[in-house]
Amino acid sequence: MAALRSARVLCSARVPLVQRCCVHLGQIRGFASPIKCKAAVARGVNDLRVEEVTVAPPGPREVRLKVHSNALCHTDIYTLSGQDPEGLFPSILGHEAGTVVESVGEGVTGLKPGDKVIPCYTPQCGEPDCIFCFPPRGKRTNLCPKIRGTQGNGVMPDGTSRFTDAEGKEIKHFMGCSTFSEYTVVADISCAKVSETAPLDVCSLLGCGVSTGLGAAWNTLNIEGGSSVAVFGLGAVGLSVIQGSKMRGAARIFAIDMNPKKFEMAKELGATDCVNPKDYDKPIQQVIVGMTKWGVDYTFDCTGNVEVMRAALECAHRGWGESCVVGVAAAGKEISTRPFQLVTGRKWTGTAFGGFKGRSEVPPLIDDYEAGRLKLDHYITHRFHGVEGNLQAVEALHSGDCLRAVVTY
Structure with missing residues (x-):
């Protein structure tokens, strides 16, 4: 009874309606109930439908989130189009989002209803015995494997789903996030709690693409002042590398791309040379090396094309050039180059989420945005509303003129 009286007091306080509802439903243990809501369900390859789904309460160490905004990422399209070998159907896609905690499961600490959260597809368990999260090796990577197995199978850590359709049939999760839904459930170790004042529509961009590009430059290759850089592919990820x-x-x-319409934005963000491979009759790596003396200090593939990955490596500087694979290749694709490229000092590496540890390193990025140190608004070229807007966002992303389409629910 005391808990109920406390909830009534909180609900009568001058707090936002969403936050009051979250407190009523989630702060009292055991009171969270299944929620029916809209979601864009991927039923099969290129088959995305808006349906009513039921979202179960969060289990132990889980958090149910009310999705405020979702930014469409190329990885969602990659999976929807059937190119992802781990792609499962039916599932609820989406992994770039700004959300609010609606309720928490048993054992969750540090999160409460009403908190703003960016779901992160790379979790951070933070356990002292995790060599991926703690030094000496923890400082080298963000690839905590704590829930990798179940996340890849489209289920929560206990092996079950929190989504069912109108017939009571299970719907799979996606990348541990599934934000094409008005409500979703994620593991608590996948939640980056952000400031109370964070604008969730803009900050949703930091759930994947923009963070990945920034981190590839800052964390993975750790480029220094005065260096030279080549970026292949000028989508949101490539532009954030720039x-x-x-x-x-x-x-x-x-800045290298076959769509010259992208060059203006690239220049605004800092590109000094814009190169269209279609303007030349020889391999683009030879063109780039010819524009320098020995190649480029740091190169990035942001296309997912394995031939472009090779080109990026082969225009890296002789002796010390480093090339980073950022783009995700289609299922079954392999990369190749002549071993001599590596024998002569080049390094080939890759990145996931730009090396950022989600729970501890995403919130400072949002602080930087709010303080004006990090610009993000220019990535949003399209806006849509309602879960149905995800279907429009897919069409926009295929148009070639879209960097990020943000859908507000």
Whole structure:
């Protein structure tokens, strides 16, 4: 009874309606109930439908989130189009979002109803015995494997789903996030709690793409001032690599894409040279090397095309050039190059989520945005509303003129 009286007091306080509802439903243990809501369900390859789904209460160490905004990422399209070998149907896609905690399961600490959260597809368990989260090796990577197995199978850590359709049939989770739904359930170790004032529509971009590009420049290759950089592919990820490189003081930045419409934005973010491979009759790596003396210090593939990955490596500087694979290749694709490229000092590496540890390192990025140190608004080229807006966002992303389409529910 005391808990009920406490909830009534909280609900009568001057707090936002969403937050009051979250407190009523979630702060009293055991009172969370299944929620019926809209979701865009991927029934099969290129088959995305808006349906009513039931979202179960969170289990132990789980959090149910009310999704405020979702930014469409190319990885969602990649899976929807059937190119992802781990893609499962039916499932609820989406993994770039700004959300509010609706209720928490048993054992959750540090999160409460009403908190703003960015779900992160790379979890951070933070347990002292996790060599991926703690030094000496923990400082090298963000790839905590705590829930990797179940996340890849489209289920929660206990092996079950929190989504069912109108017929009571199970719907799979996606990347541990599933934000094409008005409500979702995620593991608590996948939740990055952000400031109370964070604008969730803009900050949703930091759930994947923009963070990945910035982190590839800052964390994975750790580029330094005065260096040269080449970025292949000028979507939101590639442009964020350019932005991050400029913020680090790179002296020369090559922006490479076959769509010249993207060059204006690239220049605004810091590109010094814009190169269209269609303008040349020889391999683009030879073109880039010819525009330098020995190649480029740091190169990034943001296309997912394995031939472009090779080109990025082969225009890296002789002796010390480093090339980072950022784009996700289609199922079954392999990369190749002549071993001599590596024998002569080049390094080939890759990145996931830009090396950022979600729970501890995403919130400072949002602090930087709110303080004006990190610009994000320019990535949002399209806006839609309601879960149905995800279908429109898919069409927009295929148009070639869309960096990020943000859907507000």
